[in-house]
Amino acid sequence: MNILISGAGVAGPALAHWLRRHGFNPTIVETAPALRDGGHAVDFRGKAHLSVLRQMGVLDEIRRNQTGMGAMSYVSATGKKISSMPADLFAGDVEILRGDLSRVLFDATDAEYLFGDTITGLAEDAHGVTVTFERAPVRRFDLVIGADGLHSTVRALAFGPETDYVRHLGVHCAAFPLDNYLGLDHTGLAYRPPGKLVAIYSARHNTEARAMFLFGSPPLAYDRRDVMQQKKILAEAFEGVGWETSRALAAMWDAPDFYFDSVAQVRMDRWSRGRVALLGDAAYSPCLLSGMGSGLAVVGAYVLAGELAAAGGDHRVAFPRYEEAMREYAGGAQKSGEGVSRMVVPQGRLMTAFLNQYMRLMPYLPGKQMIADSARRTAEAITLKEYR
Ligand SMILES: Cc1cc2nc3c(=O)[nH]c(=O)nc-3n(C[C@H](O)[C@H](O)[C@H](O)COP(=O)(O)OP(=O)(O)OC[C@H]3O[C@@H](n4cnc5c(N)ncnc54)[C@H](O)[C@@H]3O)c2cc1C
Structure with a gap:
């Protein structure tokens, strides 16, 4: 069976890996001209994530x-350290830059890749799907999977508007990379003015640094392909907030990659329609602050490919089983993502001062492990079947 996957992020290559192992023939179409290197560090935690990656x-x-x-470490506007957050309170079992993860997963696939292209039309009939592309000629596939992230094109074509x-x-x-001019050694600094957060941390074993900016705002109207416009939005939002912000923003204009997106979730009643199904962020994004998006994507890929194999390729059986296996698990990650995004960028001076104080005390509080434990419980709340 020929299966087309839209998106070579995390979910797409993970699915292609499993599909190939189960004897299917995967093709991946990716809108970017090459693998995208951007983003922050992403976490994997708990037995389910690690077991899929190990397999x-x-x-x-x-x-x-x-x-x-x-x-x-959290710092004041003048750079004075206010508090320090040990890695084991927030990080998962293994943390990797999203771009590095995407590369590792890409290397683990044996699939046809169509870079720099996108699906423009899907026409399904009883025997397959006729797919039109922006650049490649029209082709037929047995199934189409949308693993094309928060702003999925497959979702828009098969289910309706975003x-x-x-x-x-x-x-x-x-997020964007910059020189490690602060000389950070496997560590990071964060500054939290009201309604905002700026963090700079060392990456790739101190050979570079990454800047992360978060700011509270209503939905913004901008062109997702217009990086310059996004950089201007960021520069305006952080003008004059203090600490290292202006220096980091100065580096932004020449940064080799730049990631900008809203912290958002995808909520859908169903993840498949006919021969088309959605996977990863496209179907159930828990939001990028949840620390669960990549874990959900690899577990979802394992389950979707496994159910297709178990059903002998019959999507009418496999897609509902995939949804049934993943629905509660994804819901748990979304619940936790919602809570984190409320906490990370509190609005108003009072809430910000409270949070800064809480962060200062947290490493010494008796219940400090609760946050890490609860994230682990959410990540482990699925029993993986063995698909042979
Ligand atoms: C550049 C980038 C940086 C990110 N940084 C972070 C981060 O720092 N922290 C975090 O928690 N999450 C980040 N994410 C999201 C994170 O990767 C996902 O939450 C998670 O890994 C789930 O992966 P996914 O494969 O479902 O989606 P994604 O990783 O978003 O991958 C989707 C892929 O689909 C491609 N695509 C989009 N539209 C089309 C189309 N029309 N046709 C073909 N391909 C298309 C995208 O270019 C992308 O490669 C980032 C995503 C991207 C794309």
């Missing part, structure tokens, strides 16, 4: 590329 044979490579981050499914959680996020 894929990529866990060791992910460990070799892990960030190895230590504590994150506004019906994407819930903005009141925060926007940006």
Whole structure:
């Protein structure tokens, strides 16, 4: 069976890996001209995430590329340390830059890749789907899977407009690389003015640094392909907020990659329609602050490919089983993502002062492990079947 996957992020290559192992023939179409390198560090935690990565044979490579981050310190506008957050309170079992993860998963696939292209039309009949592309000629596939992220084109074509499914959680996020001019050694600094957060942390074993910006805002109207416009939005939002912000923003204009998106979730009643199904952020984004998006994507890929194999390729059986296996699990990650996004960028001076104080005390509080434990419980709340 020929299966077309839209999106070579995390979910797409993970699915292609499993489909190939189960004897299917995957093709991936990716709108970017090459693998996208941007983003922050992403976490995997708990038995389910690690077990899927181990079975894929990529866990060791992910460990070799892990960030190895230590504590994150919160600082005042003048750079004075206010508090320090040990890595084990927030980080998962293994943390890796999203771009590095995407590369490791890409290397683990044996699939046809069509870079720099996108699906423009899907016409389904009893025997398959006729797919039209922006550049490639029309082709037939047995099934089409949308693993094309928060702003999925497959979702728009098969289920309807993004506004019906994407819930903005009141925060926007940006990330880009810069020189490690602060000399950070497997560590990071964060500054939290009201309604905003700026963090700079060392990456790729101190050879570079990453800047992360979060700011509270209503949904913003901008062109997702217009990076310059997004950079201007960020520069305006952070003008004059103090600490290292203006220096980091000065580096932004020449940064080799720039990631900008809203912190948002995808909520859908169903993830498949006929021969088309959705996977990862396209179907159930828990939001990028949840720390669960990549874990959900790899577990979802394992389950979707496994159910297709178990059903002998019959999507009418496999797609509902995939939804049934993943629905509650994804819901748990979304619940936790909603809570985190409310906490990370509090509005108003009072809430910000409270949170800064709480962060200062947290490493010494008796219940400090509760947050890490609760994230782990959410990540482990699925029993994985063995698909042979
Ligand atoms: C550049 C980038 C940086 C990110 N940084 C972070 C981060 O720092 N922290 C975090 O928690 N999450 C980040 N994410 C999201 C995170 O990767 C996902 O939440 C998670 O890994 C689930 O992966 P996914 O494969 O479902 O979606 P994604 O990783 O978003 O991958 C979707 C892929 O589909 C491609 N695509 C989009 N539209 C089309 C189309 N029309 N046709 C073909 N391909 C298309 C995209 O270019 C992308 O490669 C980032 C995503 C991207 C794309």
